[in-house]
Amino acid sequence: MRGYLIALLLCYQPGAAQDLLRYRNDNFALEVKQVDEFIERFNNDDHTLIKKYLQKLDSGFRFERGQLLKTLFNAADSTWRQPEVGRFIASVSDSTKPVYLDFFDDNWFAELRCTVLYKGKTDSLRLIMKVQRERNNASKWVFVGAAADFLTLPKSKDPAASLNPMSHAVGFSGIDRALSDQKNVRNYLPRGFENHALAIFVQETRNNLLRIQQVNRITYHFLQVDGWLFTLDNYRRNTRNSGWLISRLIPANAAAKLDYKLDVLNLK
Structure with a gap:
């Protein structure tokens, strides 16, 4: 039984018809169905569905937080840098300074x-x-x-289009023309x-x-973990590795996260 429970963390197909029901039950238990459930599993909460399912199969079974974190990555992606993933998991699951996600966090x-x-x-x-x-x-x-x-x-079509610097002398009578110049609106705005x-x-x-x-x-973007940012996407498939999973992992300091907010999330 212990070997079977550990094998839950791996992706495999049922070998016989009688295994199909258990296979489907396993898939349902391992699927990360909501972002709330992802946060609970990431934080290694005791009341998650997967833990209840495992305890029902074997009340004495336990596995490390690092093992659970590995199941939260999109295993179908062959481009993961495994040493990088390992460093992330080690940092988050460090017993002396564990990292947890907060649903109410700003980041x-x-x-x-x-x-x-x-x-x-x-x-x-x-x-x-x-x-x-x-x-x-x-x-x-x-x-x-x-x-x-x-x-x-859009960028202006005619860089020469502008309000004459002497516009004040004629009571700014040209502003209506300027505002109707749809192709060159940027020329009438400050640098x-x-x-x-x-x-x-x-x-x-x-x-x-x-x-x-x-x-x-x-797509969810998590910038809460010091030194890292990651994204979460929903993978709808009939496997154990399904649901809301980490789709991208990026080492990022505070400056890189600020750039990410500006360039990727368009937060001004």
Whole structure:
């Protein structure tokens, strides 16, 4: 029995018809069905479904946190740098200074890839969300970022298009022409102007010009672990290694995480 339980951590196919039911039960127990369950397994909580399942099979069976963490990686990806994965697991499961994830922490985000209807046309949009803790200890998901081609200002077509430096002498009578120059809007804005895509997203939604039709894919970005960041994706397949699993692992110091927020998550 102990050997069988350890083999649960490996991917194999049932060898006989009578094994099929157990195989399906094993798959269900090992599948990471929600991000909450991922966090619980990552933290080695005692009340996770997989631990209850193992204890039902053998009440005395125990395995190290490092073994459980290995099951949280997408095993179908052959490009993992195993020494890097090993260092991450060793750091997180260090008995003297273990690392745990906090659902209410500020440093993790949900990325939603959506199909939207914008001004009557189908388009794509990325939304970034995070959990916000309220004063009464309640919590909620809030929008913190947005990215789409239609939310950004394009580069100007004519670098010479501008408001004359003597515009004040004629009472700025040319500003209407400037604001109607759609191809060169950036020329009339200061250097360093940042396009606030989230504000535009909210405004266009309020004006009923933008509607979200469906969420196609969700990726979670965890920046909570010192020295590392990783992403979480949902792998729907009939294997033991399925559900919400680590899809990417990146060594990252504080500066690299700040760049990641700006460049990847579009958080300004």
